[in-house]
Amino acid sequence: MDERVSDLFGSGNAPESGSFSSASASNSSNSTHRTSKSYNVALRKASKKSKRNSKPLFSVNFKASNNAPYLPPEAEEGNIEYKLKLVNPTQYRFEHLATQMKWRLQEGRGEAVYQIGVEDNGMAVGLSEEEMRASLRTLHRLAEKVGADITVLREQEVEYDTEVPRKIAEVLVRKVPDDQQFLDLRVAVLGNVDSGKSTLLGVLTQGELDNGRGRARLNLFRHLHEIQTGRTSSISFEILGFNSKGEVVNYSESRTAEEICESASKMITFIDLAGHHKYLKTTIFGLTSYCPDFAMLVVSASTGIAGTTREHLGLAMALKVPIFIVVSKVDLCTRATVERTVRQLERVLKQPGCNKVPMVVGNTDDAVIAAQQFAQSPNITPIFTLSSVSGESLDLLKVFFNIIPPLSNSKAQEELMQQLTEFQVDEIYTVPEVGTVVGGTLYSGICREGDRLVVGPTDSGQFHELTIGSIQRNRSACRVLKAGQAATLALSDFDRSLLRKGMVMVSPEMEPTICWKFEAEIVLLFHAKTFHKGFQVTVHIRNVRQTATVEAVYGKEELRTGEKAVVLFKFIKHPEYLKVGAKVLFREGVTKGIGHVTKLQPISDHHPSHSENEDS
Numbered sequence: 080m081d082e083r084v085s086d087l088f089g090s091g092n093a094p095e096s097g098s099f100s101s102a103s104a105s106n107s108s109n110s111t112h113r114t115s116k117s118y119n120v121a122l123r124k125a126s127k128k129s130k131r132n133s134k135p136l137f138s139v140n141f142k143a144s145n146n147a148p149y150l151p152p153e154a155e156e157g158n159i160e161y162k163l164k165l166v167n168p169t170q171y172r173f174e175h176l177a178t179q180m181k182w183r184l185q186e187g188r189g190e191a192v193y194q195i196g197v198e199d200n201g202m203a204v205g206l207s208e209e210e211m212r213a214s215l216r217t218l219h220r221l222a223e224k225v226g227a228d229i230t231v232l233r234e235q236e237v238e239y240d241t242e243v244p245r246k247i248a249e250v251l252v253r254k255v256p257d258d259q260q261f262l263d264l265r266v267a268v269l270g271n272v273d274s275g276k277s278t279l280l281g282v283l284t285q286g287e288l289d290n291g292r293g294r295a296r297l298n299l300f301r302h303l304h305e306i307q308t309g310r311t312s313s314i315s316f317e318i319l320g321f322n323s324k325g326e327v328v329n330y331s332e333s334r335t336a337e338e339i340c341e342s343a344s345k346m347i348t349f350i351d352l353a354g355h356h357k358y359l360k361t362t363i364f365g366l367t368s369y370c371p372d373f374a375m376l377v378v379s380a381s382t383g384i385a386g387t388t389r390e391h392l393g394l395a396m397a398l399k400v401p402i403f404i405v406v407s408k409v410d411l412c413t414r415a416t417v418e419r420t421v422r423q424l425e426r427v428l429k430q431p432g433c434n435k436v437p438m439v440v441g442n443t444d445d446a447v448i449a450a451q452q453f454a455q456s457p458n459i460t461p462i463f464t465l466s467s468v469s470g471e472s473l474d475l476l477k478v479f480f481n482i483i484p485p486l487s488n489s490k491a492q493e494e495l496m497q498q499l500t501e502f503q504v505d506e507i508y509t510v511p512e513v514g515t516v517v518g519g520t521l522y523s524g525i526c527r528e529g530d531r532l533v534v535g536p537t538d539s540g541q542f543h544e545l546t547i548g549s550i551q552r553n554r555s556a557c558r559v560l561k562a563g564q565a566a567t568l569a570l571s572d573f574d575r576s577l578l579r580k581g582m583v584m585v586s587p588e589m590e591p592t593i594c595w596k597f598e599a600e601i602v603l604l605f606h607a608k609t610f611h612k613g614f615q616v617t618v619h620i621r622n623v624r625q626t627a628t629v630e631a632v633y634g635k636e637e638l639r640t641g642e643k644a645v646v647l648f649k650f651i652k653h654p655e656y657l658k659v660g661a662k663v664l665f666r667e668g669v670t671k672g673i674g675h676v677t678k679l680q681p682i683s684d685h686h687p688s689h690s691e692n693e694d695s
């Protein structure tokens with residue numbers, strides 16, 4: 080954890096010093112929409128510094144070179160395959176290619192990218208028009224054979240020492256959905272109040288543009304007071320699907336979430352978090368508990384970095400959630416104002432606490448590159464500039480969502496599924512004719528209707544037995560819930576009063592460790608005075624959210640902003656189920672800190688008892 084991230088919190092809501100000065104602007108890029116070439120230079124630098132996996136980069140500027148350009152050599156693992164050409168394969172080769180495609184799809188959890196016209200060593204030789212057409216036809220037949228569809232993401236001419244133009248093509252292969260097991264990515268939506276978050280989600284998920292006076296967001300509000308004030312105070316979920324052909328599936332053609340789920344191969348679930356400072360608790364809960372894959376920070380082009388923007392950026396960075404930025408409302412501003420906001424963002428992103436490489440997305444090619452680069456390097460920060468009213472550049476964001484791959488591969492997913500079942504209880508509802516229903520995320524294992532689990536801990540550290548009734552994902556029935564997926568589970572007549580948010584439902588064999596006290600290595604991000612023994616803070620650890628007292632700060636009397644220490648915390652209300660290594664975020668007023676659990680003090684040496692639920 081980089082303690083320099085505290086710089087983002089230190090200045091709080093104060094206006095950014097020196098913003099928009101021409102001197103600093105000239106240090107950064109001179110235009111909002113840069114060419115792919117300039118990104119690529121920056122990206123290659125960034126990617127050298129940090130790579131998330133062994134997948135190759137796709138940042139070669141094919142047009143720029145007079146000789147055959149190179150991609151990095153093909154990686155054996157991962158979901159990216161290079162093929163020089165696929166012209167008239169024999170039956171035997173066709174079968175071999177189909178098996179290979181199945182494997183690449185599995186590696187990418189249902190998605191693979193084929194680079195056609197590229198040798199295994201990465202040399203982008205290119206194909207003639209005719210060879211390319213024949214190769215794409217073969218790829219289409221292969222995809223059909225394995226139950227997938229293809230979409231050409233981009234074609235590029237390679238300047239090679241030949242008269243005949245030669246091209247390479249980048250093709251997305253995506254499995255047709257199978258038994259509701261679509262690829263599911265979660266995106267936390269952050270941003271200052273009125274930056275246009277809910278509106279953007281309304282436009283993306285309902286398929287209808289906004290009128291600038293809040294029409295698009297109306298569908299998203301959950302509570303009466305939100306409709307009246309126009310503010311999002313609760314966490315809401317919105318879905319945007321893509322079918323195997325890469326087309327958007329949303330409420331514009333489908334009537335229900337069930338219909339969307341049925342035809343989508345990939346689902347983006349947006350977690351709409353509140354922008355106003357008074358809902359910060361909810362925002363943090365959304366980031367820590369709902370395990371988002373990415374965070375989308377919405378910034379209004381007209382106001383720039385204002386209000387909670389810096390804090391939200393800091394939180395996402397402290398929690399290591401990869402972030403990309405949407406500058407909204409460009410229809411309201413001159414081009415110069417939009418560029419000023421982009422430059423302001425670039426400056427903040429490049430400062431030492433952030434250390435990011437901003438990447439302004441200006442066309443479809445950029446959006447394709449941004450999606451791939453973003454998944455490979457945590458430093459890359461794509462910036463979109465768009466309008467939910469005129470629809471300008473909305474397409475680029477959709478291209479990005481369509482292509483953006485999951486960060487975990489199929490192996491990591493399989494490993495999590497092999498572990499014992501653990502479901503985080505984030506929401507509790509009473510549904511007429513169904514009874515008690517819990518909402519949350521399956522952290523590990525799998526879960527089926529009829530499974531017997533235990534839920535807890537109670538105030539006395541106990542767990543109650545229960546049986547899982549029906550399971551729903553995105554409001555439609557689901558037979559098997561797999562690790563990483565969010566769902567609602569019916570618990571029929573289980574007594575609701577025995578449940579609270581922050582509990583876990585686990586396999587009875589798990590024997591979870593319950594504790595009142597735990598140690599964490601923390602760094603203080605911001606504190607008005609000092610942080611010492613006796614101080615009380617709200618602690619967020621995954622779905623746990625409780626006040627805790629600082630019982631000891633080891634090796635130090637007190638902590639100041641930016642300092643690190645191991646701290647002993649004690650919960651004040653009830654014991655919690657925690658794990659060593661879990662991320663900790665705590666706050667109290669302006670005080671904020673981040674770290675991870677290093678040691679647990681279990682409530683007793685023997686394991687917590689399981690008790691029968693008298694009402695079930």
Ligand SMILES: Nc1nc2c(ncn2[C@@H]2O[C@H](COP(=O)(O)OP(=O)(O)OP(=O)(O)O)[C@@H](O)[C@H]2O)c(=O)[nH]1
Pocket residue numbers: 270271272273274275276277278279289290291292293294296309310311312352353354355407408409410411465466467468469
């Ligand atoms: N002209 C224009 N207006 C927009 C755009 N996006 C949003 N708006 C308007 O800006 C206002 C605020 O938008 P919201 O989507 O409610 O903002 P929010 O970020 O969700 O706000 P909170 O929920 O309070 O955090 C609404 O009146 C929208 O109609 C845009 O791209 N252009």
